[in-house]
Amino acid sequence: MDKEWHQNHRLDADASRQERVAWHAVHEEVCHCRPAPKDLAEEIRLYKNAAH
Numbered sequence: 001m002d003k004e005w006h007q008n009h010r011l012d013a014d015a016s017r018q019e020r021v022a023w024h025a026v027h028e029e030v031c032h033c034r035p036a037p038k039d040l041a042e043e044i045r046l047y048k049n050a051a052h
């Protein structure tokens with residue numbers, strides 16, 4: 001796992017759904033310590049397809 005990335009990208013327990021989607025979209029690119037939740041997978045795909 002990318003410890004340094006995680007230290008710089010903390011996901012708050014009370015993060016909004018959009019914040020979680022954004023976090024996991026980046027996370028699955030840089031680190032594979034755990035998979036994104038299945039219920040966010042489609043939103044993550046859409047997020048990645050959008051211009052950012």
Ligand SMILES: [Zn+2]
Pocket residue numbers: 001002006027031032033034
């Ligand atoms: Zn990770």
